[in-house]
Amino acid sequence: xxxxxxxxxxxxxxxxSMVFGRxxxxxxxLDDLNLQVADGEFIAVVGPSGCGKxxxxxxxxxxxxxxxxxxxxxxxxxxGPDPRRILxxxxxxxxxxxxxxxxxxxxxxxxxxxxRRERIAHYVQMVRLxxxxxxxxSDLSGGMKQRLQVARALAVxxxxxxxxxxxxxxxxxxxxxxxxxxxxxxxxxRRTIILVTHDIDEAVQLADRVVxxxxxxxxIENILTIDIAHPRYISSRxxxxxxxxxxxxxxxxxxx
Amino acid sequence: xxxxxxxxxxxxxxxxxxxLGLLLAVWYYSVVWTATKVFPSPLxxxxxxxxxxxxxxxxxxxxxxxxxxxxxxxxxxxxGIPLGLTLGWYPALNQVVNPVMQFLRPISPIxxxxxxxxxxxxxxxxxxxxVFLSAFFxxxxxxxxxxxxxxxxxxxxxxxxxxxxxxxLTRVVFxxxxxxxxxxxxxxxxxxxxxxxxxxMIAVDSGLGYLVIDxxxxxxxxxxxxxxxxxxxLIGLILDYAVRRLEKFKSVRWGFRDES
Amino acid sequence: xxxxxxxIAFIVALLVLWQVAVSRHPxxxxxxxxxxxxxxxxxxxxxLLLKYVVASLFRVTWGxxxxxxxAIPLGLTLGWYQRGEMAxxxxxxxxxxxxxxxxIPLAILWFGVGDFAAIFLIFVGCFFxxxxxxxxxxxxxxxxxxxxxxxxGMSKGEFVxxxxxxxxxxxxxxxxxxxxxxxxxxxxxxxMIAVNSGLGFLIIDARxxxxxxxxxxxxxVIIGTIGLLLDxxxxxxxxxxxxxxxxxxx
Numbered sequence: 016x017x018x019x020x021x022x023x024x025x026x027x028x029x030x031x032s033m034v035f036g037r038x039x040x041x042x043x044x045l046d047d048l049n050l051q052v053a054d055g056e057f058i059a060v061v062g063p064s065g066c067g068k069x070x071x072x073x074x075x076x077x078x079x080x081x082x083x084x085x086x087x088x089x090x091x092x093x094x095g096p097d098p099r100r101i102l103x104x105x106x107x108x109x110x111x112x113x114x115x116x117x118x119x120x121x122x123x124x125x126x127x128x129x130x131r132r133e134r135i136a137h138y139v140q141m142v143r144l145x146x147x148x149x150x151x152x153s154d155l156s157g158g159m160k161q162r163l164q165v166a167r168a169l170a171v172x173x174x175x176x177x178x179x180x181x182x183x184x185x186x187x188x189x190x191x192x193x194x195x196x197x198x199x200x201x202x203x204x205r206r207t208i209i210l211v212t213h214d215i216d217e218a219v220q221l222a223d224r225v226v227x228x229x230x231x232x233x234x235i236e237n238i239l240t241i242d243i244a245h246p247r248y249i250s251s252r253x254x255x256x257x258x259x260x261x262x263x264x265x266x267x268x269x270x271x
Numbered sequence: 272x273x274x275x276x277x278x279x280x281x282x283x284x285x286x287x288x289x290x291l292g293l294l295l296a297v298w299y300y301s302v303v304w305t306a307t308k309v310f311p312s313p314l315x316x317x318x319x320x321x322x323x324x325x326x327x328x329x330x331x332x333x334x335x336x337x338x339x340x341x342x343x344x345x346x347x348x349x350x351g352i353p354l355g356l357t358l359g360w361y362p363a364l365n366q367v368v369n370p371v372m373q374f375l376r377p378i379s380p381i382x383x384x385x386x387x388x389x390x391x392x393x394x395x396x397x398x399x400x401x402v403f404l405s406a407f408f409x410x411x412x413x414x415x416x417x418x419x420x421x422x423x424x425x426x427x428x429x430x431x432x433x434x435x436x437x438x439x440l441t442r443v444v445f446x447x448x449x450x451x452x453x454x455x456x457x458x459x460x461x462x463x464x465x466x467x468x469x470x471x472m473i474a475v476d477s478g479l480g481y482l483v484i485d486x487x488x489x490x491x492x493x494x495x496x497x498x499x500x501x502x503x504x505l506i507g508l509i510l511d512y513a514v515r516r517l518e519k520f521k522s523v524r525w526g527f528r529d530e531s
Numbered sequence: 532x533x534x535x536x537x538x539i540a541f542i543v544a545l546l547v548l549w550q551v552a553v554s555r556h557p558x559x560x561x562x563x564x565x566x567x568x569x570x571x572x573x574x575x576x577x578x579l580l581l582k583y584v585v586a587s588l589f590r591v592t593w594g595x596x597x598x599x600x601x602a603i604p605l606g607l608t609l610g611w612y613q614r615g616e617m618a619x620x621x622x623x624x625x626x627x628x629x630x631x632x633x634x635i636p637l638a639i640l641w642f643g644v645g646d647f648a649a650i651f652l653i654f655v656g657c658f659f660x661x662x663x664x665x666x667x668x669x670x671x672x673x674x675x676x677x678x679x680x681x682x683x684g685m686s687k688g689e690f691v692x693x694x695x696x697x698x699x700x701x702x703x704x705x706x707x708x709x710x711x712x713x714x715x716x717x718x719x720x721x722x723m724i725a726v727n728s729g730l731g732f733l734i735i736d737a738r739x740x741x742x743x744x745x746x747x748x749x750x751x752v753i754i755g756t757i758g759l760l761l762d763x764x765x766x767x768x769x770x771x772x773x774x775x776x777x778x779x780x781x
Contacts, residue, residue, distance in 0.1 A: 377758020507628020
């Protein structure tokens, strides 16, 4: 690793392993992961169910400590959760006792009233929830709740955004729409994004690079670079090529 | 933020014992420190317990209390479960009857004592009646709510497979409602135990409740009072534990989400 | 309208049956509904009704409030730390089945006959259910909320105030409603033994001082009504908008 790449990487995992101990039995989940993510990159992490994708996010978010190895962001080791890197959960992540405004403003208590109002308004617009500022999450659809979570995350200006299968609980049409929204937001306010998904198409449609994890104990099988510029035409030859390549790297056949 | 570390197996016994030890120590030292002549120390309570056991009074009283609970609770279950299932099955009927139930429910069973004495005289019967009253409502409510919260898709599945209404009730609705019915039974049993003790303090002259009151009245034996109280707590705990074991059976375990 | 009509008709039918049964047996002790109504009127006239209702409510309020102020913060704290819960849970489980009335000898020993003893009994009856409710409420806060709170870098105080407290409130309210019901049951029983005023005392006294069963049943009717009103009051609290979220979550 040259000095140049060292200073460029935003997030860096070196020989990261994770072993869970439960009632005397040890369960190795992640095995010797090495990864570097540049600033502003969009990374997707795919892998079979239960392979430890969420564990990886929890580690990089600081909610867990790795059994081995180091995780550094901007050269600093990760100690715990921090508002500079926000995790968006698959469901039930928004606070049901706060309105849309309340949720978005959740991390903004240190700002002045005027700044807060401005920031909230900006992100309400960004995720297209205008008109719903005073609505409670129980009156929002699944897709809207996820948009709310993203807005809440972005409002505190994090460096990195972690998304843990954020669209997994939504129907396929909404999922397509949400992917477009996420891209639009990412292109408007560029941040480093790490998206965990079980959906191959989602990974190829959105990410700059796709990290393929094997099943437990997970290793990084492959890192695929998606070299298509946005907007990506999902029936283009290159897209289908990359998609097939990804499928084969995961070990799935092409026919049903 | 807090100690999220998983506690070791031995800690399951260590911490409660520590808390118990602390409690006993506080109790003992407050008795010593205030030099009270009347309030018992843990040691005298223990001696009192042994005394009760030897006099055979304790077993008779426990037997009486349990018997009344069994009769009253049993009657409440026998009447309440079918009635509750019916009311849950016919919501229109429930709508008619429910206001009356909601009105009767907050009337403390103890308030029924004068009426109970008029009907049943003094002795076992009013106590059993009181237990019946206090167990009846939780069982009824649990059955109604258990039946009405069975998802309609399950009923429809039953019809799909060609079951008659009666069969749907017994083979689909009843098993589906069973976890909630069990919860109702457990709560009712707990209430029965509370009420029988209270009833025995007022309307009867045997049983654990009577033992509590009597120990004080005939000689200010507070060591026996506290011993009896502890017995009451222990037996109530055992009863509750026994019903919880029922909840562990596979056929109902699905309805209980990680209860401790 | 017909949904109200049918239960009312049912109640009326029951009352008629009651009245008929009483007129068939004129020389037994229990009164019919009309006598009960007259009894209530008599209590109102003598100003006793209001006095006794206030006395009972006063004791319930104090007993419940004291128990809540102690049990809820304690339960929340203990429930948060797994070891705290492990330590306290068995003890609570032993004390809970002890009928508050079984504490009467101790209550009278410590407080004498009177208000304090009654309030203490209600306190005992409320304390254990409330502490269990608080412990369970904390335990049931979804981990997501806790993680989000940690993610946004809140201080401990902020976390408790802005995440923990709103998350546990709905369960606490439901638990409080049930405990309030228990308190109402206990106060009536406590008044029958340990005090000289209140609705429970009314019942015992009416019987002892002259077999006034019309007043006994009048007392029961009033107890039922107020208990029902208390319950309805707490239920409407549950429905306050920012609290109703928890019921549409599942």
